Amino acid sequence: MKILVCISKTPDTTAKIAFIEGNTKFDESGVQWIINPYDEWYALVRAIELKEKDPSTIIHLVTVGGVEAEPIIRKALALGGDEAIRIDSNSNDSFTVANEIAQVAKEGAYDLIFTGKETIDYNSACIGSMLSALLDLPFVSLADHFDVTGNTATIKREIESGEETCEATLPMIVSCQKGMAEQRIPNMRGIMAARTKPLKVLTPAASTATTSIQIFDLPPTKSGVKLIDPENMDELVRLLKEEAKVI
Amino acid sequence: MVLVYIDQADQQIKKASLEALSYGAAIAKQLGCATEALIAGTVKENLAELGNYGAQKVHQLKNEALNSLDVKAHSTIIAAAAKSLNATVVVFAHNINGKAIAPAVAVRLGAGIVTGACSLPNTQNGFEVTKTVFSGKAFATIKIETPIKVIAINQNSFGIQNHNQAASVEEINIPIPAASIKITKVEKIEGEIPLTEANLVVSGGRGLKGPENWGILLDLAKALGAATACSRPVSDSDWRPHHEHVGQTGIQIAPNLYIAIGISGAIQHLAGVNRSKTIVVINKDPEAPFFKAADYGVVGDAFEIVPKLTAAILKMKSTA
Structure with missing residues (x-):
């Protein structure tokens, strides 16, 4: 089985969010970069677990980003995976990114494509769904369990009112969330091995962006907390009813 | 159109x-x-x-x-x-x-x-x-x-x-393509308000000390007609089911009212709830970062405050 895992570089979850150049650009100064948690903890680690069960499995990682994404993709390779592909584009248009990955996916004839459920920077949750349309493959989103027997995948996914188990025939695309796999950290052997694993850099295919970011804004700061006397919960209820008008 | x-x-x-x-x-x-x-x-x-x-x-x-x-x-x-x-x-x-x-x-x-x-x-x-x-x-x-x-x-x-x-x-008549997946089992969470659709949410953190103490939170949620949620450490410790975990890696919600009980307000938790219209924080630590993101705060022991809040809500509802 051949698995393609989509990896995105995101700011650390505790990074300070600020913007520069007239609020048109994210301020990267002092920001620690990480593998998007959903891509790492759930998509990549589940792929590694599948390879541990069936060592003939081949895992490729793909990222769309500039050379600064390489430490992240090396870190992903240190966790596991056989080789990585970086498409040299800094696009933040979901369609362009999905289209680049779709070219790699077509070329590699993968049985399975894993993505995280969304990235923690743009929160668009677009790539898996877009890939399914570009490649015309089945797509299951928000998966928290995934197993495969022969050509048939069994997936548990979150639905509006609970959980659903479904089956699909490979090839397919799955977006992964909490529950898929246990978080792990790279060991020294993995880190050493990652240094020599192949990392291919591809020139982006020409595609026209469908969207562009105009400007960023920060939410207005809260005017300050109103402290209520713990002995006077009637007052809190009154404020919630009359001032905030939420109950 | x-x-x-x-x-x-x-x-x-x-x-x-x-x-x-x-x-x-x-x-x-x-x-x-x-x-x-x-x-x-x-x-x-x-x-x-x-x-x-x-x-x-x-x-x-x-x-x-x-x-x-x-x-x-x-x-x-x-x-x-x-x-x-x-x-x-x-x-x-x-x-x-x-x-x-x-x-x-x-x-x-x-x-x-x-x-x-x-x-x-x-x-x-x-x-x-x-x-x-x-x-x-x-x-x-x-x-x-x-x-x-x-x-x-x-x-x-x-x-x-x-x-x-x-x-x-x-x-409208459009040819329907063959199914690409087959549903084999559906497990519904019965009788609960889905978190993402709830207008009111009551949420608990490690400050409640253990799953056996959730009764006061459930009473408050019942009095309000609210859905219940929890922080990541709580779901990681299996005090509450995973589907209740709100935060950056859990689900993101935007209710009209979010009441956080015994949650310190780590940045990852705030990322899941900061679109809430009104935030109430109940915490015994006046330095808890959550107070900075709150509209209303109560500093004190949740085990004393929450039952009082529940009583005040029931009183308001009975006189309304």
């Missing part, structure tokens, strides 16, 4: 779709065009009532096979319907189904998409929509550059608006 996809679960229209329809109707008013709705599958509701939320016409793809989510099938037929109806804007709710389907529909229509939208478009200089980014810590205004636009609107960000009209209902 603005086409709004009406989403359903268990053959019932989702509240988020009524908000998406209200939002779509507001866009149509801005653009001076019609608002139409598209629904796939069979639902129990009278579809003419979608007029109350702004639809002039409802198109129904009446086929039971479409009652559960199959992204390949749904995105194919929604895109085909949008093309044959000449929709210029297609609106989805940014809920579980909308997140799964909308980007695929955008690709099939060659349309640009903004998901997680939280404002009406600005059409003065092209077509710009503001969305939440960095897990609610910032906003980005995105210009959609294509003739057809797809928008998925964040839940609880626009509100449901009433229009006093009835919609005409028509069946």
Whole structure:
């Protein structure tokens, strides 16, 4: 089985969010970069677990980003995976990114494509769904369990009112969330091995962006907390009813 | 024409779709065009009532096979319907189904998409929509550059608006592709308010010390008619089920009222709840970072305060 895992570089979850150049650009100064948690903890680690069960499995990682994404993709390779592909584009248009990955996916004839459920920077949750349309493959989103027997995948996914188990025939695309796999950290052997694993850099295919970011804004700061006397919960209820008008 | 996809679960229209329809109707008013709705599958509701939320016409793809989510099938037929109806804007709710389907529909229509939208478009200089980014810590205004636009609107960000009209209902015939997945088992969480749809949420953290102490929180939730949630350490310790975990890696919610009990307010937790309209924090540590993000704060022992708050709410409800 051949698995393609989509990896995105995101700011650390505790990074300070600020913007520069007239609020048109994210301020990267002092920001620690990480593998998007959903891509790492759930998509990549589940792929590694599948390879541990069936060592003939081949895992490729793909990222769309500039050379600064390489430490992240090396870190992903240190966790596991056989080789990585970086498409040299800094696009933040979901369609362009999905289209680049779709070219790699077509070329590699993968049985399975894993993505995280969304990235923690743009929160668009677009790539898996877009890939399914570009490649015309089945797509299951928000998966928290995934197993495969022969050509048939069994997936548990979150639905509006609970959980659903479904089956699909490979090839397919799955977006992964909490529950898929246990978080792990790279060991020294993995880190050493990652240094020599192949990392291919591809020139982006020409595609026209469908969207562009105009400007960023920060939410207005809260005017300050109103402290209520713990002995006077009637007052809190009154404020919630009359001032905030939420109950 | 603005086409709004009406989403359903268990053959019932989702509240988020009524908000998406209200939002779509507001866009149509801005653009001076019609608002139409598209629904796939069979639902129990009278579809003419979608007029109350702004639809002039409802198109129904009446086929039971479409009652559960199959992204390949749904995105194919929604895109085909949008093309044959000449929709210029297609609106989805940014809920579980909308997140799964909308980007695929955008690709099939060659349309640009903004998901997680939280404002009406600005059409003065092209077509710009503001969305939440960095897990609610910032906003980005995105210009959609294509003739057809797809928008998925964040839940609880626009509100449901009433229009006093009835919609005409028509069946639409589009060939339905073969199912790409087979559902083998459904486990429903019975009797609970789904967190993402709840207006009121009561949430507990490590400060409650153990699962045996959740009774006071459940009593408060019951008195309010609120859904219950928890912080990550709580779900990681299996004090509460995983589906209650709100935060950056759990689910993101935007209720009208979020009451946090014994939660310190780590940045990752705030990322899941900072779109709440009003936040109440109950914590014995006056230095807890959550107070900085709160509208109302109570410093003290949750085990004393929460039952008092429950009593005050019941008193208010009995006199209201």
